[in-house]
Amino acid sequence: MGAISLRKVVKRYGTGAAANQVIHGVDAEVSDGEFVVIVGPSGCGKSTLLRMVAGLEEITSGEIAIAGRVVNQLEPAERDIAMVFQNYALYPHMTVFENMAYGLKIARVPMAEIRARVDKAAAILELAPFLARRPRELSGGQRQRVAMGRAIVRQPAVYLFDEPLSNLDAKLRAQTRLEIQKLHRELRTTSLFVTHDQVEAMTLAERMIVMNAGRMEQIGTPDEVYHRPATTFVAAFIGSPPMNLVRGEAQGTGFRSGGQVLSLPAPVPRAGELVLGIRPEHVELGSDVAAGGWPVKVQALEMLGAERLVYGTLGETLFTARLDATARHPAIGDVVNIAARPEHMHWFDAATSMRVGH
Amino acid sequence: MIERSPVFDFVSHVVLAIGVVVIAFPVYLTFIASTQTPQEIIQAPMSLVPGSNMIETYRLALFGGETSMGGRVSPVGHMMWVSLVTALIIAIGKIAISLLSAFAIVYFRFPFRSLVFWMIFVTLMLPVEVRIFPTYKVVADLGMLNSYAGLTIPLIASATATFLFRQFFLTVPDELVEAARIDGAGPMRFFKDVLLPLSTTSIAALFVIQFIYGWNQYLWPLLMTSDDSMYPIVMGIKRMFGGGDAANEWNVIMATAILAMVPPALVVLLMQRWFVKGLVDAEK
Numbered sequence: 001m002g003a004i005s006l007r008k009v010v011k012r013y014g015t016g017a018a019a020n021q022v023i024h025g026v027d028a029e030v031s032d033g034e035f036v037v038i039v040g041p042s043g044c045g046k047s048t049l050l051r052m053v054a055g056l057e058e059i060t061s062g063e064i065a066i067a068g069r070v071v072n073q074l075e076p077a078e079r080d081i082a083m084v085f086q087n088y089a090l091y092p093h094m095t096v097f098e099n100m101a102y103g104l105k106i107a108r109v110p111m112a113e114i115r116a117r118v119d120k121a122a123a124i125l126e127l128a129p130f131l132a133r134r135p136r137e138l139s140g141g142q143r144q145r146v147a148m149g150r151a152i153v154r155q156p157a158v159y160l161f162d163e164p165l166s167n168l169d170a171k172l173r174a175q176t177r178l179e180i181q182k183l184h185r186e187l188r189t190t191s192l193f194v195t196h197d198q199v200e201a202m203t204l205a206e207r208m209i210v211m212n213a214g215r216m217e218q219i220g221t222p223d224e225v226y227h228r229p230a231t232t233f234v235a236a237f238i239g240s241p242p243m244n245l246v247r248g249e250a251q252g253t254g255f256r257s258g259g260q261v262l263s264l265p266a267p268v269p270r271a272g273e274l275v276l277g278i279r280p281e282h283v284e285l286g287s288d289v290a291a292g293g294w295p296v297k298v299q300a301l302e303m304l305g306a307e308r309l310v311y312g313t314l315g316e317t318l319f320t321a322r323l324d325a326t327a328r329h330p331a332i333g334d335v336v337n338i339a340a341r342p343e344h345m346h347w348f349d350a351a352t353s354m355r356v357g358h
Numbered sequence: 359m360i361e362r363s364p365v366f367d368f369v370s371h372v373v374l375a376i377g378v379v380v381i382a383f384p385v386y387l388t389f390i391a392s393t394q395t396p397q398e399i400i401q402a403p404m405s406l407v408p409g410s411n412m413i414e415t416y417r418l419a420l421f422g423g424e425t426s427m428g429g430r431v432s433p434v435g436h437m438m439w440v441s442l443v444t445a446l447i448i449a450i451g452k453i454a455i456s457l458l459s460a461f462a463i464v465y466f467r468f469p470f471r472s473l474v475f476w477m478i479f480v481t482l483m484l485p486v487e488v489r490i491f492p493t494y495k496v497v498a499d500l501g502m503l504n505s506y507a508g509l510t511i512p513l514i515a516s517a518t519a520t521f522l523f524r525q526f527f528l529t530v531p532d533e534l535v536e537a538a539r540i541d542g543a544g545p546m547r548f549f550k551d552v553l554l555p556l557s558t559t560s561i562a563a564l565f566v567i568q569f570i571y572g573w574n575q576y577l578w579p580l581l582m583t584s585d586d587s588m589y590p591i592v593m594g595i596k597r598m599f600g601g602g603d604a605a606n607e608w609n610v611i612m613a614t615a616i617l618a619m620v621p622p623a624l625v626v627l628l629m630q631r632w633f634v635k636g637l638v639d640a641e642k
Contacts, residue, residue, distance in 0.1 A: 054536075054540065055539075055540075056536050056539065056540075075539070075542075076536075076539045076540045076542075077539065077540060077541065077542030077543075078542075081540070082540065083536075083537070083540050085533045085536070085537065086533075087531065087533055088533075089531065089533035089534050089536065089537040090537075091534065091537070091538075091551075091552055092556065093552075093555040093556055102541050102543075102551070103540070103541035103542055106541055106542040106543055106547065107542055150537075150541075
């Protein structure tokens with residue numbers, strides 16, 4: 001089946017001094033049957049990377065292999081892939097059946113087999129009643145399923161999804177997310193899924209690739225990425241509200257930031273300029289302002305139903321804490337002491353933004 | 359927006375009615391004249407009800423023959439055939455060529471692509487009338503005078519249609535091209551299976567326009583045909599006006615004019631639905 005290898009993949013538009021490099025040497029291995037999500041802010045190069053795998057963008061340098069075969073020079077149709085586009089890209093003048101059958105027809109698959117494969121895909125996706133309709137007679141969710149059906153009937157080694165859920169409304173998106181998960185459990189086909197939505201990324205991915213500015217920041221399971229972010233970018237990008245990041249000078253169990261020295265429950269992994277990261281849900285609030293504590297002045301409160309967000313400032317830095325909605329909470333203007341357990345503290349090198357320590 | 363009031367309704371209906379009369383009355387008059395005998399026509403005022411001579415006049419116009427006043431009438435039937443063939447070749451040729459050139463300009467990256475497009479576009483400023491003498495020279499040197507090739511080929515290239523198809527192709531989403539590539543469709547396959555079906559309404563609209571354009575050609579055939587068998591009907595009408603003292607067969611001339619109007623009118627009527635859709639509709 002289809003493992004994908006990306007080796008030092010580079011994409012550059014233009015040549016010479018005017019060249020604009022958008023992918024800076026990405027290395028990644030996706031094993032057979034794995035569901036990998038590429039996530040990053042817009043303009044980070046995630047779609048370009050996917051389109052390079054699909055063969056819709058040329059590879060400037062490096063190598064992409066699908067199922068052990070280097071595909072750099074192959075046409076999209078020869079790469080044994082199927083792609084689901086953000087706006088579905090259904091042929092508007094063809095019926096649902098013709099849309100799904102078109103690729104097979106070109107590949108000269110016998111009509112009987114085309115019928116069988118389309119019927120099977122239609123059954124999986126509950127599209128059977130709509131086979132004779134045209135895309136414009138379908139709802140957004142149904143079109144989305146036709147686009148997936150078109151991918152399924154090709155029985156490719158790899159599925160490529162380019163933000164396929166972003167044109168759906170929130171409810172349908174959650175539902176389709178579940179369907180994609182179910183589909184992947186049944187078919188076990190290698191999938192690359194591009195999204196800018198971290199919820200999609202966390203829920204769908206077996207492993208996720210976090211990209212920023214054309215570079216791969218981290219590749220790992222959602223657990224790893226969430227609990228051990230490799231860089232400050234990942235720490236800030238994954239998680240909502242984002243991780244609190246405080247920059248300062250670390251020495252032993254002291255952390256000098258914004259003119260005050262904060263005492264730490266455990267020694268820092270390394271002395272020097274560091275960034276301390278603490279997730280809002282790991283922030284503990286105490287009322288007594290003890291010496292060496294971390295005084296936070298509460299600026300705003302947000303009640304979200306199950307939880308409550310407390311926004312405050314620690315010195316100059318904005319600091320967020322997330323409390324259970326039923327827990328006792330401070331009032332606006334209060335100064336509270338905050339604390340966190342050593343295992344919930346993430347340390348990053350201030351210069352390189354790379355993770356330091358465990 | 360516009361207020362509806364009885365007065366306004368009345369005024370707009372009057373304006374419409376005047377418009378209809380201005381357009382339709384001459385056509386009606388032509389038709390009435392074509393049903394009368396030559397003697398009836400020249401009486402003043404001419405009768406405004408149909409005469410009794412319709413069948414004879416039209417038979418004479420279509421198949422030619424001797425008139426009651428002793429003149430000869432050459433058959434209009436054959437001229438209509440020439441016009442029909444010419445108009446069809448021009449319309450179909452224009453559509454085929456502009457579809458392909460628009461396809462090349464929009465979907466292929468070749469050197470000087472935009473220069474090519476602008477060159478085509480600039481020829482919009484050079485209608486047949488402007489380039490008629492050089493074109494005549496070329497056609498004459500190629501030995502295409504008095505032939506269908508000579509009648510049609512110089513009129514086939516069309517910047518308007520190329521431009522229209524280009525604009526339409528630009529609105530086709532890129533993802534459709536990419537989906538077709540992933541489905542394994544080559545360029546011509548994509549053209550045939552996706553672009554052509556999507557362009558049907560534009561093609562229909564253009565066919566109507568170009569058919570009428572081809573049918574109404576006058577100056578070019580006048581210049582390059584000298585053989586009776588290659589005269590299109592629009593020219594034929596003009597040639598029926600006798601010079602000097604000869605009396606004009608007004609009833610036959612009017613019948614010919616009506617016959618010249620029928621095919622374009624039929625094309626418009628039959629294709630009206632698509633025509634309007636093609637001009638108005640941006641649906642994809």
